[in-house]
Amino acid sequence: MTVTAGGTYSAVASRSDGGELDRLDAWWRAANYLAVGQIYLLDNPLLTHPLRPEDIKPRLLGHWGTTPGLTFLWAHLNRVIKRRGIDTLFVTGPGHGGPAVVATAWLEGTYTERFPDVSRDAAGMARLFRQFSFPGGIPSHAAPETPGSIHEGGELGYSLAHAYGAALDNPGLLVACVIGDGEAETGPLAASWHANKFLNPVSDGTVLPILHLNGYKIANPTVLARIPERELLALLEGYGHEPFVVEIAVDEDHLAVHARMAAAMDRIMTSIAGIRARAARGELTERPRWPVLVLRSPKGWTGPAVVDGLPIEGTWRAHQVPLSRVREDPAHLAQLEEWMRSYRPQELFDAEGGPVPELRALAPLGERRMSASPHANGGELLEPLRLPDFRKHMVDVPEPGGATAEATRVLGGWVRDVIRANPSNFRLVGPDEVASNRLQDVFEVTDRQFEGELLATDEHQSPHGRVLEVLSEHLSEGWLEGYLLTGRHGLFTCYEAFIHIIDSMLNQHAKWIKVSRSIPWRRPIASLNYLLTSHVWRQDHNGFSHQDPGFIDHVVNKKSEIVRVYLPPDANTLLSVMDHCLRSRDQINVVVAGKQPAPQWLAPDAALAHASRGIGLWEWASNDAGTVPDVVLACCGDVPTLETLAAVSLLRRHLPELRVRVVNVVDLMRLQNAGEHPHGLSDREYDALFPPGTPVIFAFHGYPWLIHRLTYRRHNHEDLHVRGYKEEGTTTTPFDMLMLNDLDRFHLVADVIDRVPDLGVRYAALRQHMFDERMRCRAHTRRTGEDAPDVRDWVWTG
Known part of the structure; x- marks a missing residue:
């Protein structure tokens, strides 16, 4: 075996005998057959009779283009796992490759263990096919329903970051992360290449990025597939990786392809083992250059080469469903049957429809199966935190x-x-x-x-x-x-x-x-x-x-x-x-x-009780003494709480006869009805805090309309007036920020005067004084660059 500069394989792997390559190819063909069946078939899973229109789904949904590359990688990772006894997690960046990971989970038996009705026989295969992208079935992505998955990939960009997060503190784990070449164009993925600068080769696991270049996204070529090879290798080396490249042509002999891939994987795993061994012995003097695999394979590999006179395999047209009119077009139907039979299913599945023993034997055992990895079902491994008091x-x-x-x-x-x-x-x-x-x-x-x-x-x-x-x-x-x-x-x-x-x-x-x-x-x-x-x-x-x-x-x-x-x-x-x-x-x-x-309001026991309730009446700041208040001043957030209490202090000074209730909200979802959120208050509980007919001035940390949204069904919603952030801001002083958004104490007092019946006429002078105070504070900030001392140093005096 030889490796060119940059790690491109060109020789047949000497360690992989013909029998092993034949078995690898058979497993890969079986996975591809199952993937195609999921996209197309309602019935006749083993092609026991020629395909008929009624065997085909009425809506064809799914993505074929990336699937054969994913099944190919899965097969070769299984070979590595069995040879080296490595715990491996498979992260599927091209989430639309759902047919691949569902197929492999069924082949390995995990799918049947998780969903016993999808048995490993003809009936179970029919259910497997029917449920895919079908009403009441499963999504087309590597979704939570997919055993072995931690990453749906419906939105691209996050696979490599997830992979490194999974590897942290998992020194025995190999995370194989497949990055689609469309995904490689996203900003989050671009940043994620730097995660190798944070992985500890002794205490963390290993991430093997696999850049799967099949040349196209939905309808366009991809950047990394079209730049010169030397530029791509320089990019990956610049990220700190040692690149290994396996390139596959459309018409290439599959056994030769398997041989090159097996050789590449052996070289990669030897490199990883060497890095980890040197790290364990303390012999690394610089950050290791972890391997990265670049797999160049045709988009829609092994699928229809030409449909209706247009090239499909190896082009962007293979992205989703290569044959789109199978029910209504006899030529498409015949071409689908030819495609599926090209995988020779009679060699792969027994009379009952299950994988033949030779295929079953290729999968690792137990939790070593990537589809059964407990790391992909993290709750199985979760231990409670030891939380100090x-x-x-x-x-x-x-x-x-x-x-x-x-x-x-x-x-x-x-x-x-x-x-x-x-x-x-x-x-x-x-x-x-x-x-x-x-x-x-x-x-x-x-x-x-x-x-x-x-x-x-x-x-x-x-x-x-x-x-x-x-x-x-x-x-x-x-x-x-x-x-x-x-x-x-x-x-x-x-x-x-x-x-x-x-x-x-x-x-x-x-x-x-x-x-x-x-x-x-x-x-x-x-x-x-x-x-x-x-x-x-x-x-x-x-x-x-x-x-x-x-x-x-x-x-x-x-x-x-x-x-x-x-x-x-x-x-x-x-x-x-x-x-x-x-x-x-x-x-x-x-x-x-x-x-x-900032001022601290609650002693330890009071804070515990208040946090547990999530919302509460602060009696020490209220003077309604158990009667129906004239006004409720509600607050949510640390700064709105301070301003509310400062407003209460002003009201006590200027309107001592006014019955004021202060309600503080910790858990925002308590404002919703109990029927809308598990933490919500019942109407009776809500009305006890905010009596119907009583004006409520609510000082909120965020955008005020959120409070209205959460409370619009409450009895006194028409009496609720919310102050919060209204997209006014600049570089200024803290109190001036509050005044810009009318959340300051003076404006809250003015709101009380405006909304409590009869106050507006009797206390017009006080209202005017509040706005004069705002003008005074603003003038002070413009003159001195800081808030007025009486505002800045205000303390609650009860």
């Missing part, structure tokens, strides 16, 4: 407002202890903001993991850290998703405005969880937890580009059983909320908290 980190608050603290800095001390107590199954990830977000106490017990060059001026960088920071929200999110899906725990911290970058990734993860919860064999996984800080109300120094609280709106679009949103008003409540989030399963938890010094 967060109450030991709580701030002493002798009276409301009687202490000052930075909420996320307090949380950082507890997260430090979480990392110490869970040294191999918890990760803190984020885009270069752990210290900026005041969680730097974690560096007392760990470092940032990094395999690149380190300088004497670097701090808290090593190959062994538990913190992963890279300036790509996509890569950070992908790492954490892969880590969670394979049975571990973590926390993503980010500036609030820029978490939007992963909106679509959250969509896909939420959909995965939603479907997984309905599949009995999918075990619950740890929740995806976000800590959003450096938030809209304290990004006054960075300006308008950093001011956006809309991620909350995006999250609440997801299924109610999946999403939770928390806005704790102080450090003690934040600790309780985060402890709850890290204990939860199969959810997406978004926690928004400030990092700046």
Whole structure:
């Protein structure tokens, strides 16, 4: 066997005898036959009679183009697994290759184990075919219903990040990640090539990226398939990889192809084993150059070469369904039958329709089957976190407002202890903001993991850290998703405005969880937890580009059983909320908290009770004394809470007879009805806090219409007036930001005067005074560059 510069194979593998190659080819043919059957057939799975129109599905859905390359790779990885006894996870970047991974799971027996009615016989094969992309059946992607999958791939770009997340803290695991050449054009995938700079060759597993170049996406050529070979190899080498290339021509002898592929895989696995052995002995003096496999195969390989006079195999026309009019066109029907019979199914399946013994023997055993890997069903491996007592980190608050603290800095001390107590199954990830977000106490017990060059001026960088920071929200999110899906725990911290970058990734993860919860064999996984800080109300120094609280709106679009949103008003409540989030399963938890010094409102016991309720009447700030109040001042978020209490203080001074009730919301979903969200309040509970007919002035952290959306069915919705962010921002002072959006204390007092009956006429002078105060504060900021001392240094006095 020889390898050219750059790793292109041209010789037959000496270790693979003809019998092994024949068996590999038979397994591959069987998988391809099953894949074609899924796309086309309603019945007649073994072609026991000539195909008839009624054997064909009325709607042909699915993607053939990438499928034969995926089945080819699966076959050769099985060979490696059996020879070397390696635990392997298969990540399918081209998610439209669903027919391939469903076919291989059925061949290996895993599909029948998970779905006994899809048996390994003719009847089960018929069910397998019928259900694919069929009403009441399964999707065309590598979805949660697909054994062995952690990655649907319906939206491209995330496969490699997921693969590296799966490999973290899994030193015995090989993650084979197939990257479609269309996917390789996406931004998230481009950033993910740098993940090899973070993988520790001793304590983490191995990722084998497989760049599957078949030349086309839906209707266009792909970039990496059309650049010169030297440029492609230089790119991959520049990313830090050693490339190995296997190139396949349309009409090439299949045994020769299998021989070259087997040789390439042997060389790759020898390289990986050598790297890991040298790392274990401490002999690596620089970051290893991990292998990357480039497989150039024809799009739609082994499918129809020409249809209706147009070339198909090896072109973009093979992307989806090569023969599109099989029911109505006898020529297409005949061509489909010829195509399926070309795989010689009579050699592959026995009289009952099951794989012949020779094929069954080619699959690894038990959990070594990639379709049965417990890493692809992470809940099977999940161990609860050992969570230290967060109450030991709580701030002493002798009276409301009687202490000052930075909420996320307090949380950082507890997260430090979480990392110490869970040294191999918890990760803190984020885009270069752990210290900026005041969680730097974690560096007392760990470092940032990094395999690149380190300088004497670097701090808290090593190959062994538990913190992963890279300036790509996509890569950070992908790492954490892969880590969670394979049975571990973590926390993503980010500036609030820029978490939007992963909106679509959250969509896909939420959909995965939603479907997984309905599949009995999918075990619950740890929740995806976000800590959003450096938030809209304290990004006054960075300006308008950093001011956006809309991620909350995006999250609440997801299924109610999946999403939770928390806005704790102080450090003690934040600790309780985060402890709850890290204990939860199969959810997406978004926690928004400030990092700046701020008044602390609740003593430890009160914070525990308040966090547990999720919403509560603050009697210490209210003066309605159990009667129906004249007005309810509600607040959600740390800065809106402070402004609400400052407004209450002004009302007590100027309108002491006014009965004011203060309601604070921690769990945003408590505002919904109990029939709409599991955390929702019943109408009776809601009405007890917000009596019908009573004006409610609601100070909210985010966009005000979200509160209206959550409460539009409530009895007193017409009495609800919400203040929040209304897309006004700039580089200014914190209080000026509030005034720009009419969320300041003076405007809240004016809102009370406007909305409580009879106050508007009697207290017009007070209302005017409130706006005079706003003018005074704005003039002060324009003159001095800082907020007026009476606003900046305000304290609650009861």
